Amino acid sequence: MEQSNVRGRKQKLSRRDFMGTAAAAxxxxxxxxxxxxxxxxxxxPSEKLNIAGVGxxxxxxNNVRACEGENIVALCDVDSKYAAGVFKKYAKARAxxxxxxxxxxxxxxxAVIVATPDHTHAVVAMEAMKRGKHVYVQxxxxxxVYEARMLTEAARxxxxxxxxxxxxxxxxxxxxxxxxxxxGAIGDVHEVHCWTNRPVxxxxxxxxxxxxxxxxxxxxxxxxxxxxxxxxHPTYLPFNWRAWIDFGAGALGDMGCHVMDAAFWSxxxxxxxxxxxxxxxxxxxxxxxxxxxxxxxxxxxxxYEFPAREGMVPVKLHWYDGGIxxxxxxxxxxxxxxxxxxxxxxxxxxxxxxxxxxxxxxIFPETKMRAYQRPPARIPRIPGGTGGHEQDWxxxxxxxxxxxxxxxxxxxxxxxxxxxxxxxxxxxxxxxxDGENMKVTNDDEANAYVKPTFRDGWSL
Amino acid sequence: MVRMVLSLRKCRWAWMLVVxxxxxxxxxxxxxxxxxxxxxxxxxxxxxxxxxxxxAIAIVRDIPGETxxxxxxxxxxxxxxxxxxxxxxxxxxxxxxxxxxxVVAASDSADESxxxxxxxTIGQLGNVSSVPLLARRAAESRGQERKAARDSLYxxxxxxxxxxxxxxxxASEPTVKVELIRAVGERNITQGVKPLLEATAGSDRKVxxxxxxxxxxxxxxxxxxxxxxxxxxxxAESDRNEAEKMIAAVAHKIEDPQAQAAGVxxxxxxxxxxxxxxxxxxxLGRIGDSTALPVLRTALKxxxxxxQDAALRALCDWPSPEPVxxxxxxxxxxxxxVHRILALRGFVQQLGLVSDQPADKVIALYRxxxxxxxxVMEKKRVLAGLxxxxxxxxxxxxxxxxxxxxxxxxxxxAVVRIARNLGSEHAERRKAALAQVIxxxxxxTIRAQAQAAIDQLxxxxxxxx
Numbered sequence: 001m002e003q004s005n006v007r008g009r010k011q012k013l014s015r016r017d018f019m020g021t022a023a024a025a026x027x028x029x030x031x032x033x034x035x036x037x038x039x040x041x042x043x044x045p046s047e048k049l050n051i052a053g054v055g056x057x058x059x060x061x062n063n064v065r066a067c068e069g070e071n072i073v074a075l076c077d078v079d080s081k082y083a084a085g086v087f088k089k090y091a092k093a094r095a096x097x098x099x100x101x102x103x104x105x106x107x108x109x110x111a112v113i114v115a116t117p118d119h120t121h122a123v124v125a126m127e128a129m130k131r132g133k134h135v136y137v138q139x140x141x142x143x144x145v146y147e148a149r150m151l152t153e154a155a156r157x158x159x160x161x162x163x164x165x166x167x168x169x170x171x172x173x174x175x176x177x178x179x180x181x182x183x184g185a186i187g188d189v190h191e192v193h194c195w196t197n198r199p200v201x202x203x204x205x206x207x208x209x210x211x212x213x214x215x216x217x218x219x220x221x222x223x224x225x226x227x228x229x230x231x232x233h234p235t236y237l238p239f240n241w242r243a244w245i246d247f248g249a250g251a252l253g254d255m256g257c258h259v260m261d262a263a264f265w266s267x268x269x270x271x272x273x274x275x276x277x278x279x280x281x282x283x284x285x286x287x288x289x290x291x292x293x294x295x296x297x298x299x300x301x302x303x304y305e306f307p308a309r310e311g312m313v314p315v316k317l318h319w320y321d322g323g324i325x326x327x328x329x330x331x332x333x334x335x336x337x338x339x340x341x342x343x344x345x346x347x348x349x350x351x352x353x354x355x356x357x358x359x360x361x362x363i364f365p366e367t368k369m370r371a372y373q374r375p376p377a378r379i380p381r382i383p384g385g386t387g388g389h390e391q392d393w394x395x396x397x398x399x400x401x402x403x404x405x406x407x408x409x410x411x412x413x414x415x416x417x418x419x420x421x422x423x424x425x426x427x428x429x430x431x432x433x434d435g436e437n438m439k440v441t442n443d444d445e446a447n448a449y450v451k452p453t454f455r456d457g458w459s460l
Numbered sequence: 461m462v463r464m465v466l467s468l469r470k471c472r473w474a475w476m477l478v479v480x481x482x483x484x485x486x487x488x489x490x491x492x493x494x495x496x497x498x499x500x501x502x503x504x505x506x507x508x509x510x511x512x513x514x515x516a517i518a519i520v521r522d523i524p525g526e527t528x529x530x531x532x533x534x535x536x537x538x539x540x541x542x543x544x545x546x547x548x549x550x551x552x553x554x555x556x557x558x559x560x561x562x563v564v565a566a567s568d569s570a571d572e573s574x575x576x577x578x579x580x581t582i583g584q585l586g587n588v589s590s591v592p593l594l595a596r597r598a599a600e601s602r603g604q605e606r607k608a609a610r611d612s613l614y615x616x617x618x619x620x621x622x623x624x625x626x627x628x629x630x631a632s633e634p635t636v637k638v639e640l641i642r643a644v645g646e647r648n649i650t651q652g653v654k655p656l657l658e659a660t661a662g663s664d665r666k667v668x669x670x671x672x673x674x675x676x677x678x679x680x681x682x683x684x685x686x687x688x689x690x691x692x693x694x695x696a697e698s699d700r701n702e703a704e705k706m707i708a709a710v711a712h713k714i715e716d717p718q719a720q721a722a723g724v725x726x727x728x729x730x731x732x733x734x735x736x737x738x739x740x741x742x743x744l745g746r747i748g749d750s751t752a753l754p755v756l757r758t759a760l761k762x763x764x765x766x767x768q769d770a771a772l773r774a775l776c777d778w779p780s781p782e783p784v785x786x787x788x789x790x791x792x793x794x795x796x797x798v799h800r801i802l803a804l805r806g807f808v809q810q811l812g813l814v815s816d817q818p819a820d821k822v823i824a825l826y827r828x829x830x831x832x833x834x835x836v837m838e839k840k841r842v843l844a845g846l847x848x849x850x851x852x853x854x855x856x857x858x859x860x861x862x863x864x865x866x867x868x869x870x871x872x873x874a875v876v877r878i879a880r881n882l883g884s885e886h887a888e889r890r891k892a893a894l895a896q897v898i899x900x901x902x903x904x905t906i907r908a909q910a911q912a913a914i915d916q917l918x919x920x921x922x923x924x925x
Contacts, residue, residue: 130553131522132521132522157549190916206715289716289717289718290715290716291715291716291717292715293713293715327883327884329884330884348912348915348916428779444673444676444705444709445676445677445709445712448648448677451614451646453647453648454647456618456619456621456622457617457618457619458617459583459615459616459617460615
């Protein structure tokens with residue numbers, strides 16, 4: 001038989017050739033990545049997912065551990081010493097330093113956990129999604145509003161299963177909160193106060209001037225990634241990068257995605273119409289204030305305004321961190337403690353207080369709680385609650401329903417959380433926000449932080 | 461046999477088999493198999509069946525190599541627009557720059573969706589040669605096309621892109637220049653300060669204004685002397701507002717708030733031109749550095765009216781209440797009626813910022829403002845300012861004015877706002893004041909607001925056991 005190729009030249013392809021290779025081809029089927037079978041496809045539930053972890057020295061190792069029941073086929077970290085323990089534990093996984101090389105060369109990866117510092121979440125996740133890999137990305141989804149929007153759109157385009165690592169979103173209590181609020185337990189909610197005990201890392205500090213050598217095993221250029229280059233210093237990593245405007249999203253970005261989740265979900269919030277903030281400042285000498293431009297402040301208060309939506313009244317959400325708490329409500333019983341991190345929802349008929357992940361949610365005073373007829377559970381529960389957050393994603397990777405904090409939810413949520421930093425970095429101004437177009441409409445200066453500035457050679 | 465395989469094209473397994481044969485079959489000529497895959501893919505893309513087209517797109521995204529890219533690029537113009545859009549997106553994902561010429565050609569398509577997809581893809585595949593195209597497109601188009609071109613200018617990769625943008629900036633016509641200047645800001649090209657400063661002296665107004673806007677982003681404190689010099693030598697008076705905003709924005713980047721005005725203060729004594737002097741005073745007002753207050757106070761008494769005016773406006777917009785006594789004095793004593801009114805408005809605005817004085821003292825100042833107000837309109841402004849206060853004396857003052865025929869609406873509104881803002885204190889007094897509003901007001905909106913505030917106060921109380 002003859003075949004014509006696209007250029008019209010006839011090639012010989014014998015029937016024996018064709019049939020003879022069919023058997024080999026059948027055997028070869030199993031060596032072809034599953035995604036070839038059906039595009040960005042789904043692993044059958046009975047089979048194990050091939051997972052890679054990027055940024056596994058810190059929180060990432062918890063995420064990887066939660067996915068141990070699957071195949072951990074690759075681990076990537078720019079700091080081989082910091083991640084040494086994890087590499088050793090999963091010795092069968094191929095070890096990598098550069099996620100781009102890993103994705104280029106290792107073809108059996110089907111899903112990627114991204115637990116790098118915030119400033120590299122977007123570039124890593126995007127690269128994975130472009131190649132049809134499902135992604136689980138630690139919170140905040142991204143450092144900036146623009147990156148969150150890009151990831152949300154990419155998830156839809158590449159039709160991959162996604163999840164943000166705000167594990168509280170899988171707990172029963174946040175679902176109860178939604179059910180109570182939407183049942184009208186406290187009437188129309190017009191105010192929410194959210195607070196955290198973060199930062200527990202240094203903030204309000206200036207850039208170090210010393211330039212110690214880069215430790216062995218750390219690829220500093222890769223760690224910096226898309227952010228502007230600066231000399232290595234141990235103050236940045238591990239963990240404390242959260243403080244730095246070039247690398248993290250501060251206490252608001254770090255914990256807002258946990259603490260504000262109940263409000264965002266139960267009140268069906270999307271884009272705020274305005275935001276304003278004030279924050280602490282350093283006093284270096286008498287009457288001389290020092291405004292830090294390198295790190296987020298030690299403490300801040302952020303006020304978001306949301307418009308009326310879907311039968312719900314406008315609501316103001318107030319965020320506090322750095323040790324600042326909202327006013328203790330008068331009707332909270334004496335002796336009853338406010339948690340270190342949590343929320344108070346204020347409605348026309350009462351208030352609810354809860355912890356970081358909506359745990360211990362109670363209408364107060366307790367007399368009202370006892371009088372409240374709780375509605376039946378109607379929002380599907382996640383097996384394992386917060387402990388089942390990764391498994392929720394894995395089920396989605398295998399063709400199950402979308403994970404509960406997939407990017408359709410967590411993308412806009414992250415946009416709202418991190419846009420608060422626009423106000424933090426422009427204190428004392430009420431910024432009017434056009435969420436659809438990702439733009440502050442009354443202050444050009446504030447828009448400088450909506451999109452990241454990519455270092456040469458990096459882009460989304 | 462081949463016909464059988466082709467007839468199974470709707471089956472995804474058959475697709476996989478075709479790919480495996482092409483990639484792994486040891487005795488099958490690889491080039492032949494690949495050519496066959498390409499032909500099948502192109503046929504599927506031309507099939508008119510959306511499901512088959514989507515299946516083909518999913519496959520080609522993963523097949524490596526330039527051959528596939530070239531084939532897709534060659535076939536692109538002949539595909540229907542919806543398929544072209546998908547193929548363009550796939551070419552972006554493949555990241556193979558050999559497709560760039562075809563993508564660039566597609567950016568001239570008669571179909572807008574294809575042009576938009578092509579412009580987005582150029583952002584992924586493009587290089588320095590793409591800069592002029594994207595800038596021109598951003599200048600000449602509107603809507604989604606403009607957005608795509610601008611976004612791609614922002615996303616272009618490569619260390620030489622910044623240089624290309626700056627070089628192109630020098631050579632472009634004004635509308636294109638504006639887009640390139642915008643890209644300088646979005647990409648934070650700090651090497652752009654010098655060319656942008658030059659552009660602020662050019663002949664095109666839009667170029668000048670965009671340059672001032674972007675300089676706010678890319679310029680640093682070290683550039684302030686040059687920027688201030690520009691303000692003192694403007695190409696056109698109509699640029700002055702934007703230029704002043706630029707200086708203030710860059711000054712705000714100085715970490716020590718009490719050093720932010722230093723650059724302007726250093727230059728001011730030597731400036732004789734009245735317009736420039738006024739400009740610098742307004743800039744001091746925007747910066748809000750308290751070290752500038754003595755200079756502004758002195759300027760209030762300047763012989764030149766424009767200088768006085770600038771100083772007054774700077775104090776009126778001051779971000780903290782330090783100028784309150786100065787503004788009160790102007791409101792009481794100025795011979796200039798406009799200045800008296802401006803000062804009064806600034807005074808009321810800044811009373812809202814006072815936080816370290818007893819409430820009674822602040823209310824006494826509001827009453828002074830009310831007495832100074834020359835007409836009903838200004839009295840209403842005072843009441844609007846009072847409504848932002850959150851003290852019991854403010855509430856009492858607002859209630860006392862509810863019987864004034866000309867001011868009752870503003871007084872009622874102020875009562876509602878103050879009652880809401882009073883936190884958890886004085887619940888009974890607040891309810892009583894709100895009840896008075898409900899009884900007296902003829903405005904339905906205010907009545908509803910007052911009722912809602914009472915309901916809220918009642919809802920916050922513990923339920924009886």
